Amino acid sequence: xxxxxxxxxxxxxxxxxxxxxxxxxxxxxxxxxxxxxxxxxxxxxxxxxxxxxxxxxxxxxxxxxxxxxxxxxxxxxxxxxxxxxxxxxxxxxxxxxxxxxxxxxxxxxxxxxxxxxxxxxxxxxxxxxxxxxxxxxxxxxxxxxxxxxxxxxxxxxxxxxxxxxxxxxxxxxxxxxxxxxxxxxxxxxxxxxxxxxxxxxxxxxxxxxxxxxxxxxxx
Amino acid sequence: xxxxxxxxxxxxxxxxxxxxxxxxxxxxxxxxxxxxxxxxxxxxxxxxxxxxxxxxxxxxxxxxxxxxxxxxxxxxxxxxxxxxxxxxxxxxxxxxxxxxxxxxxxxxxxxxxxxxxxxxxxxxxxxxxxxxxxxxxxxxxxxxxxxxxxxxxxxxxxxxxxxxxxxxxxxxxxxxxxxxxxxxxxxxxxxxxxxxxxxxxxxxxxxxxxxxxxxxxxx
DNA sequence: GGAGAGTCTGAAACTTGTTCTACATTAGCG
DNA sequence: CGCTAATGTAGAACAAGTTTCAGACTCTCC
Numbered sequence: 001x002x003x004x005x006x007x008x009x010x011x012x013x014x015x016x017x018x019x020x021x022x023x024x025x026x027x028x029x030x031x032x033x034x035x036x037x038x039x040x041x042x043x044x045x046x047x048x049x050x051x052x053x054x055x056x057x058x059x060x061x062x063x064x065x066x067x068x069x070x071x072x073x074x075x076x077x078x079x080x081x082x083x084x085x086x087x088x089x090x091x092x093x094x095x096x097x098x099x100x101x102x103x104x105x106x107x108x109x110x111x112x113x114x115x116x117x118x119x120x121x122x123x124x125x126x127x128x129x130x131x132x133x134x135x136x137x138x139x140x141x142x143x144x145x146x147x148x149x150x151x152x153x154x155x156x157x158x159x160x161x162x163x164x165x166x167x168x169x170x171x172x173x174x175x176x177x178x179x180x181x182x183x184x185x186x187x188x189x190x191x192x193x194x195x196x197x198x199x200x201x202x203x204x205x206x207x208x209x210x211x212x213x214x215x216x217x218x219x
Numbered sequence: 220x221x222x223x224x225x226x227x228x229x230x231x232x233x234x235x236x237x238x239x240x241x242x243x244x245x246x247x248x249x250x251x252x253x254x255x256x257x258x259x260x261x262x263x264x265x266x267x268x269x270x271x272x273x274x275x276x277x278x279x280x281x282x283x284x285x286x287x288x289x290x291x292x293x294x295x296x297x298x299x300x301x302x303x304x305x306x307x308x309x310x311x312x313x314x315x316x317x318x319x320x321x322x323x324x325x326x327x328x329x330x331x332x333x334x335x336x337x338x339x340x341x342x343x344x345x346x347x348x349x350x351x352x353x354x355x356x357x358x359x360x361x362x363x364x365x366x367x368x369x370x371x372x373x374x375x376x377x378x379x380x381x382x383x384x385x386x387x388x389x390x391x392x393x394x395x396x397x398x399x400x401x402x403x404x405x406x407x408x409x410x411x412x413x414x415x416x417x418x419x420x421x422x423x424x425x426x427x428x429x430x431x432x433x434x435x436x437x438x
Numbered sequence: 439g440g441a442g443a444g445t446c447t448g449a450a451a452c453t454t455g456t457t458c459t460a461c462a463t464t465a466g467c468g
Numbered sequence: 469c470g471c472t473a474a475t476g477t478a479g480a481a482c483a484a485g486t487t488t489c490a491g492a493c494t495c496t497c498c
Contacts, residue, residue: 029475
């Protein structure tokens with residue numbers, strides 16, 4: 001079985017197939033990519049990070065190992081891409097049913113707890129994705145950055161600002177993201193309870209109110 | 220070359236040599252452990268996570284590979300222990316020169332930025348330790364927990380409370396830790412500048428002032 | 439001073455991520 | 469239609485973490 005060409009203009013593409021700035025994908029290629037991501041999520045959801053073995057991903061996706069690596073240059077790339085995929089679904093779902101709470105802080109907390117419950121439903125998958133995300137080194141920066149931007153977008157959506165966010169607010173959002181990731185990890189490795197995560201999320205969300213009004217509390 | 224006995228009372232120790240609840244170590248064993256940790260830090264400080272290769276750690280520490288694994292059941296364990304070691308040094312140093320700022324929030328921010336500068340001096344080492352810390356799975360929970368408690372202690376010290384911390388304050392401290400770790404990672408993987416990290420640390424430290432007065436804003 | 443238990447060593451074996459090689463297929467293009 | 473570069477495939481090869489095993493060594497206990 002061999003497949004779809006579509007020679008790129010450059011002599012040899014250094015970028016992963018399907019990455020932002022590569023040729024648009026053929027149908028077959030798009031299908032392959034989706035199959036791989038699907039397999040990845042499937043394997044991850046039972047067994048977590050360790051269960052996602054490249055040989056098995058390749059096999060179950062009906063691609064050769066070399067092809068898998070052409071689409072995703074490393075296991076980390078693959079799992080980060082998987083996370084991106086899942087986050088997009090989440091973003092979609094959140095758009096349809098936005099949080100209804102009164103204050104921005106509450107809406108963000110609600111949103112994050114909703115995301116958290118989604119993670120609870122697939123703890124192994126969450127484990128795989130989050131571990132990959134934090135383990136990623138510089139070579140995965142662009143992909144991790146995409147995930148980060150997606151997360152930021154979700155939080156900003158939840159805040160529902162009328163005006164563009166101030167630098168202070170952006171910092172608060174970053175801190176919230178930090179907390180979110182790290183709290184997730186702590187929970188996943190069994191070192192924090194769900195209740196604790198909830199409290200921490202609520203605590204950090206207070207920063208939103210704190211930065212809502214530009215006026216800093218005088219020294 | 221063979222070595223020091225000191226038969227443990229149980230038939231076969233399941234715990235890593237030198238872990239909290241194992242027999243006190245022989246001098247030779249203590250020395251071995253220190254040699255290993257030293258080698259680990261040394262290799263990590265040039266080359267980061269990848270440069271810490273178990274075979275090489277064993278070799279340069281003059282222990283057999285099997286022995287290394289007996290002291291540290293995995294590379295992650297080893298690096299987390301290395302982090303613990305380094306944190307203890309830091310804690311020591313901080314005790315000697317405590318932060319002098321006026322408010323608790325400022326003292327904590329100062330302390331963390333000082334720690335951050337220490338990391339800047341050995342970015343590779345920091346990389347190895349932090350990556351190990353966040354990649355650690357449940358099997359490393361006890362060790363990670365120790366590191367976490369150490370970090371908490373450092374922050375609480377910096378706050379310099381007169382009274383025992385309230386649950387709210389503990390949550391704030393946890394959030395600060397989350398932010399600290401995650402911001403560190405973001406910086407290490409080149410996705411955030413030092414300035415950004417500084418801002419985020421300062422932002423999150425505001426939570427301290429927010430939780431300083433036990434009175435919660437009534438519902 | 440010998441038996442027993444636990445530790446350390448050296449080296450091979452195994453696992454899984456990653457790379458490489460040789461060949462097959464495809465399809466845009468002259 | 470055939471050329472050719474890019475893409476895929478199968479499978480071997482390599483690298484580093486981890487496991488295993490047979491023996492050597494060191495005490496402690498009898």
